[in-house]
Amino acid sequence: MFFRRPRKRALRIYFATDIHGSDRCFRKFLAAAESYDADALVLGGDIAGKGLVPIRSQNGTLSARVRGELVSVPRDEEDRLRAEINRLGFYSILTDQKEVERMESEPSYLVHAFERAIIEQIEGWCNLAEERLAPKVRCIITPGNDDPKAIDPVLKAAPRIESPEAEICDLGPVVMASCGDVTPTPWNTEREYPEEELAHRLEAILDGAPAGSKVVVNFHCPPYGSGLDFAAELDPQLRPVIRGGRPSIIPVGSKAVRDVIKRYQPVTGLHGHIHESKGAQKIGSTMCLNPGSDYAADVLRGAIVDFAEDGSYIDFLFTTG
Amino acid sequence: MQTFSVVVVIVTNPEVFGAFSVSSVVTLVLVLGAGPVIYLIARQIRLQSSSIDLRLAMRELPPE
Numbered sequence: 001m002f003f004r005r006p007r008k009r010a011l012r013i014y015f016a017t018d019i020h021g022s023d024r025c026f027r028k029f030l031a032a033a034e035s036y037d038a039d040a041l042v043l044g045g046d047i048a049g050k051g052l053v054p055i056r057s058q059n060g061t062l063s064a065r066v067r068g069e070l071v072s073v074p075r076d077e078e079d080r081l082r083a084e085i086n087r088l089g090f091y092s093i094l095t096d097q098k099e100v101e102r103m104e105s106e107p108s109y110l111v112h113a114f115e116r117a118i119i120e121q122i123e124g125w126c127n128l129a130e131e132r133l134a135p136k137v138r139c140i141i142t143p144g145n146d147d148p149k150a151i152d153p154v155l156k157a158a159p160r161i162e163s164p165e166a167e168i169c170d171l172g173p174v175v176m177a178s179c180g181d182v183t184p185t186p187w188n189t190e191r192e193y194p195e196e197e198l199a200h201r202l203e204a205i206l207d208g209a210p211a212g213s214k215v216v217v218n219f220h221c222p223p224y225g226s227g228l229d230f231a232a233e234l235d236p237q238l239r240p241v242i243r244g245g246r247p248s249i250i251p252v253g254s255k256a257v258r259d260v261i262k263r264y265q266p267v268t269g270l271h272g273h274i275h276e277s278k279g280a281q282k283i284g285s286t287m288c289l290n291p292g293s294d295y296a297a298d299v300l301r302g303a304i305v306d307f308a309e310d311g312s313y314i315d316f317l318f319t320t321g
Numbered sequence: 322m323q324t325f326s327v328v329v330v331i332v333t334n335p336e337v338f339g340a341f342s343v344s345s346v347v348t349l350v351l352v353l354g355a356g357p358v359i360y361l362i363a364r365q366i367r368l369q370s371s372s373i374d375l376r377l378a379m380r381e382l383p384p385e
Binding site for chain 2: 005006007008009024027028029031032035036300304306314315316317318319320321
C-alpha cells in the first residue's frame with residue numbers, strides 16, 4: 001500500500017482564490033507557476049478589493065480613514081500607507097478635500113471611482129502576467145461574487161489571461177467548468193442567485209461538457225454542509241450571532257452546488273468564497289477543495305492538484321506561500 | 322543568546338528544575354530529534370505513492 005508507484009502526472013493545476021485586491025498575493029500567484037511547476041494557474045474569483053479609501057493630501061501630510069481610524073503620515077510615506085491599505089483589501093486614491101466630500105455625498109460617484117480602481121488594478125495584473133509567465137503556462141482567472149461584472153470584459157480582453165466564466169475550458173486531460181455565482185449573501189453582491197436559479201445555471205454549464213470527458217468544476221461557492229462552507233452566522237446588522245457564549249458557526253454553501261456535484265460527479269471541485277473554511281472533502285468520488293484565504297496577512301493559500309493522462313485525479317496538496 | 326541563558330539556568334539549578342541523568346538527556350534528544358525524522362520518513366512514503374512532494378506545502382513564493 002505504501003509503495004505503490006505514483007501515476008504519471010499529465011497536468012498540474014495550481015488553484016488559489018479570494019485574494020481581494022492584494023497585489024502581493026497576485027505576484028505570489030504568478031510565481032507559483034515556476035515554484036510549483038504548475039501547467040495551469042487558476043484564480044477562482046473574488047479578486048477585487050473590498051472598497052476605496054480616499055487619501056487627503058494637505059500641507060505635506062497624507063491622511064486617510066482606515067477601518068474607521070484616522071491615519072496621518074508624512075507625504076514621503078505615501079507608498080507605505082497605500083501598501084497598508086491594499087493589505088487590508090482596499091484601494092486608495094490620492095485626492096483633495098473637494099473630491100472626498102463629493103465621494104461622501106454622492107454614492108454613485110464613489111461606486112464609479114471604486115470600479116475604476118478595480119479595473120486599473122486588473123489591467124495592471126494582466127500586463128504583469130504577460131511579463132512574468134512562461135509561454136507554456138496557462139493563466140485562468142474567473143470572477144467571484146465580490147467582483148463587479150465590469151471586470152469580465154477586462155479579463156476577456158487580456159491576451160495572456162483566459163477567463164472562461166460560465167464556460168467549459170479544455171485543459172488537456174480534463175475540462176474545467178467555471179462559475180463565480182453564489183447563493184444570496186448579507187452583502188448583496190452582483191452575482192447572487194437563489195438556489196433554484198443557480199442550479200439551472202450550473203447545469204447549463206456542465207451540460208456543455210463533451211460526453212465522456214473528465215470535468216473539474218471551478219465553482220466559487222462551496223457545496224452546502226461539506227465542511228468547506230462554515231462561517232459565522234450574522235444577524236441583520238451583520239454582527240456575529242452568539243449562542244451559548246460562542247459565535248454561532250453555520251454552513252453557508254450552496255445546496256445547488258452540492259447537488260450538481262453529486263449528480264455529475266466531476267473529478268475535482270475547486271471552491272473558495274469562505275476564507276476561514278479551508279478543507280478537503282469527498283462528495284461521492286469528487287474531491288472538493290477549498291484552500292481558504294489569508295490575503296490580509298500577505299499569505300497566498302492555494303492547492304496543487306495533479307491529474308493523470310486519462311483525466312483521473314491523482315493527488316492534491318494545500319500550500320502556504 | 323536568551324535560549325542559551327535559559328539552558329544554563331536550568332542546568333545549574335538541579336534543585337529547581339530536577340537533576341539531569343543519561344536517560345533524561347537521551348529522552349530529550351529523542352523527543353526533539355523525532356520530529357525531523359518522522360517528517361523525512363513521511364515524505365519518502367508519500368513520494369512513493371503521490372506525484373506531489375510534501376516540501377511544496379510550505380515553499381515560499383517570491384512576490385518580486
